[in-house]
Amino acid sequence: MTDTAAKPAPQPGETTTKAAAVSIWEIFLEFLIIGATSFGGVVPYLRGSLVTKRHWIDDKEFVEMLSISQSLPGLNATNMAVLVGEKLRGVMGSIAGIIAICLPGGLLMFAVGIFYHHHGDHTFITAALKGVAAAAVGLILSTVVSLSKKSLSHNFDFVFMAATVIAVNRLHLGVPRTLIAVGILAILFHHPRKAQKESVKP
Amino acid sequence: MNQIPALIRVFAYLSLLTVGGGMAAFPEMKILTVDVHKWLTFPQLIHLYSVGQMAPGPNMMMIVSIGQWAGGILGAIAVLGAFFGPTAVLAFIVAKAWKKLEKWPWRTSIQRGLAPVAIGLMISGTYTIARLSVVDLPTLAIAVVVFGILTWRHVNPGILVLLGGAVYMLAMR
Numbered sequence: 001m002t003d004t005a006a007k008p009a010p011q012p013g014e015t016t017t018k019a020a021a022v023s024i025w026e027i028f029l030e031f032l033i034i035g036a037t038s039f040g041g042v043v044p045y046l047r048g049s050l051v052t053k054r055h056w057i058d059d060k061e062f063v064e065m066l067s068i069s070q071s072l073p074g075l076n077a078t079n080m081a082v083l084v085g086e087k088l089r090g091v092m093g094s095i096a097g098i099i100a101i102c103l104p105g106g107l108l109m110f111a112v113g114i115f116y117h118h119h120g121d122h123t124f125i126t127a128a129l130k131g132v133a134a135a136a137v138g139l140i141l142s143t144v145v146s147l148s149k150k151s152l153s154h155n156f157d158f159v160f161m162a163a164t165v166i167a168v169n170r171l172h173l174g175v176p177r178t179l180i181a182v183g184i185l186a187i188l189f190h191h192p193r194k195a196q197k198e199s200v201k202p
Numbered sequence: 203m204n205q206i207p208a209l210i211r212v213f214a215y216l217s218l219l220t221v222g223g224g225m226a227a228f229p230e231m232k233i234l235t236v237d238v239h240k241w242l243t244f245p246q247l248i249h250l251y252s253v254g255q256m257a258p259g260p261n262m263m264m265i266v267s268i269g270q271w272a273g274g275i276l277g278a279i280a281v282l283g284a285f286f287g288p289t290a291v292l293a294f295i296v297a298k299a300w301k302k303l304e305k306w307p308w309r310t311s312i313q314r315g316l317a318p319v320a321i322g323l324m325i326s327g328t329y330t331i332a333r334l335s336v337v338d339l340p341t342l343a344i345a346v347v348v349f350g351i352l353t354w355r356h357v358n359p360g361i362l363v364l365l366g367g368a369v370y371m372l373a374m375r
Contacts, residue, residue: 105259113267131370164322
């Protein structure tokens with residue numbers, strides 16, 4: 001939690017202590033910026049903003065929070081806003097984070113919904129949307145690759161990863177059952193005595 | 203509007219299914235919003251979902267449009283509250299409990315164990331979206347090129363996503 005010193009900081013001397021001094025307004029503003037600019041998936045923007053730019057959390061905490069976010073019901077983006085907001089400023093931090101991250105996209109989709117309702121089936125609009133969705137697939141995959149490099153601590157983790165994909169997409173077990181079954185196996189695999197002997201990749 | 207209680211019920215339920223990402227709730231969302239309540243058609247749902255991919259922020263903000271269609275501005279607000287309120291409270295409670303368990307040895311085990319599962323769920327979501335959106339050679343090319351650029355270069359992904367839309371629109375003229 002205190003090993004962010006290795007990363008380049010925008011200004012020297014404010015790497016680890018910054019989190020203590022964050023105001024509600026700063027949290028609101030940062031999540032509002034993420035909410036307004038994170039086209040095509042929030043995770044890389046969250047990382048860029050919270051870890052790289054602000055140093056509010058380090059990469060290891062980011063991955064931990066992301067795994068908590070992904071394990072709980074709720075979207076990664078809003079759960080991350082709640083978790084990071086809570087870490088920085090408690091209840092008010094969480095509320096500021098979640099409202100700010102939802103506001104720009106929510107307002108946009110409100111307007112888009114009205115527009116689409118009236119001008120729905122334009123050929124180019126539909127075509128553009130297909131290209132956008134395809135590009136988003138490339139984006140999510142690149143995030144998957146970079147997170148895998150950072151957060152997987154054992155080669156056997158790839159087996160759990162593959163088991164998850166197969167259970168959801170091939171066996172159609174549903175996310176909750178898959179999560180409980182594969183999650184418990186993976187947690188038991190990484191049991192405390194074993195974990196002490198290993199160290200997570202930097 | 204008398205649709206509002208139904209909107210709250212449906213979206214509060216759907217929010218509990220979004221473990222590992224919004225895509226997990228998509229099949230149930232189709233059944234409830236299209237087949238049961240007839241708030242919109244299936245093609246409209248797919249279109250709104252695609253638009254939602256382009257919008258910044260949490261990737262299920264398209265639910266706002268469904269709320270707006272079914273219940274006006276109050277419908278949009280009701281849907282947002284129902285979809286994000288309960289899961290936010292849950293995340294908050296878990297975050298607090300997690301901090302108190304800092305010394306608990308299983309905490310590290312849980313984190314290390316859940317990491318590959320979380321990444322697996324992300325891949326599953328990508329696969330589900332890909333089946334809907336990578337449908338021909340141009341869309342495959344767009345996905346591969348965007349993946350390649352983002353893996354080897356730091357570029358704002360939003361620009362690439364918008365370019366993807368523009369390229370496909372031109373390719374399909």
